[in-house]
Amino acid sequence: MITTPILVAALAVAVLVVLGIGVGYVVTLGVGGHGLDARLRTASYLFRYDDALEWLGVRAARRKAAVAELRANMADALEDESAAVVVARLGDPRQLARDIEAGARGPRPMLGVAVALCVGFVVTLVGIVAADAFASGVAAAADANVAVEGTSGILPGYRFEAETDAGGQIAAMSMTASLGVAVGIPLLAGVLAAAPWRAFRKERA
Amino acid sequence: MRYLTIPSTRFHHEDVNDLDPQMLKGLVSVLLLRLIAQAEDYGYALVVRLREAGLADMAEGTVYPALSRLERLGQVESFLVPSEKGPARKYYRITPVGEDALAQGAAGWKQLSQIVTTLLEGDRP
Numbered sequence: 001m002i003t004t005p006i007l008v009a010a011l012a013v014a015v016l017v018v019l020g021i022g023v024g025y026v027v028t029l030g031v032g033g034h035g036l037d038a039r040l041r042t043a044s045y046l047f048r049y050d051d052a053l054e055w056l057g058v059r060a061a062r063r064k065a066a067v068a069e070l071r072a073n074m075a076d077a078l079e080d081e082s083a084a085v086v087v088a089r090l091g092d093p094r095q096l097a098r099d100i101e102a103g104a105r106g107p108r109p110m111l112g113v114a115v116a117l118c119v120g121f122v123v124t125l126v127g128i129v130a131a132d133a134f135a136s137g138v139a140a141a142a143d144a145n146v147a148v149e150g151t152s153g154i155l156p157g158y159r160f161e162a163e164t165d166a167g168g169q170i171a172a173m174s175m176t177a178s179l180g181v182a183v184g185i186p187l188l189a190g191v192l193a194a195a196p197w198r199a200f201r202k203e204r205a
Numbered sequence: 206m207r208y209l210t211i212p213s214t215r216f217h218h219e220d221v222n223d224l225d226p227q228m229l230k231g232l233v234s235v236l237l238l239r240l241i242a243q244a245e246d247y248g249y250a251l252v253v254r255l256r257e258a259g260l261a262d263m264a265e266g267t268v269y270p271a272l273s274r275l276e277r278l279g280q281v282e283s284f285l286v287p288s289e290k291g292p293a294r295k296y297y298r299i300t301p302v303g304e305d306a307l308a309q310g311a312a313g314w315k316q317l318s319q320i321v322t323t324l325l326e327g328d329r330p
Contacts, residue, residue, distance in 0.1 A: 096266055099273075100273040
């Protein structure tokens with residue numbers, strides 16, 4: 001049997017592990033030998049730069065090389081200037097990533113997943129709102145013990161079924177989603193955003 | 206193979222601090238090709254050399270994208286050199302394509318600068 005103290009201890013261990021991984025990541029990613037402030041600033045910059053490259057669809061190997069090059073350059077720049085100045089001279093990491101990788105972009109899987117999830121969420125939300133509107137309409141009719149079926153104009157292929165009880169209130173409600181709309185539209189949006197065809201396109205200047 | 210260590214950050218020439226960044230951007234590629242043709246070097250050292258030449262406000266955020274573009278165009282190629290201070294440095298060397306681009310860029314700049322000088326120094330009506 002798992003007791004509360006065991007759960008608390010397990011949670012504490014999990015938090016410590018996550019913190020340890022985070023600190024280890026900062027120590028690994030940041031430029032060493034220049035104090036904690038420099039390490040944190042450079043780690044933060046490199047993390048955001050890497051993240052921006054990933055969102056731009058830069059291939060993993062190229063991304064790794066780009067981050068390593070920037071880390072080496074930052075390490076040398078820190079010999080001459082403070083971390084704050086070094087970071088300031090580089091500018092916004094997202095802009096730097098865009099400038100460096102302009103014309104050399106590959107597929108954007110992360111963006112594709114994010115767009116697919118967002119569109120899927122919106123489609124689901126619209127379905128729920130449509131179902132609620134349908135149920136409200138059925139309830140407003142106040143007919144007792146009836147089963148009503150209907151469709152939605154804005155979500156083709158969706159079917160709604162509602163049953164009322166003896167008092168004319170909704171007793172059961174169901175919604176049948178169209179696979180093409182519920183999955184197909186988010187998938188299509190995700191694929192368009194991810195731009196997988198970029199993997200086959202020759203890099204341009 | 207020639208490597209260049211980071212030179213002093215003291216400026217030996219009169220610093221040029223008030224140049225239009227947009228005007229400089231168009232010239233960075235040619236300047237980088239010239240510096241790399243003189244001696245193979247890596248990103249930050251090239252920034253320092255540009256600053257020593259008088260472009261004191263030359264930012265890394267301008268130079269690194271230009272280097273990346275030159276490499277993508279095949280005008281320079283890169284190789285890693287281990288560093289005692291930290292991560293391996295990515296050195297750049299000029300390619301034959303880069304030599305051609307440098308020659309074209311230098312000729313274009315001379316022509317343009319002559320025209321601009323003539324226009325700027327000509328008698329006003």
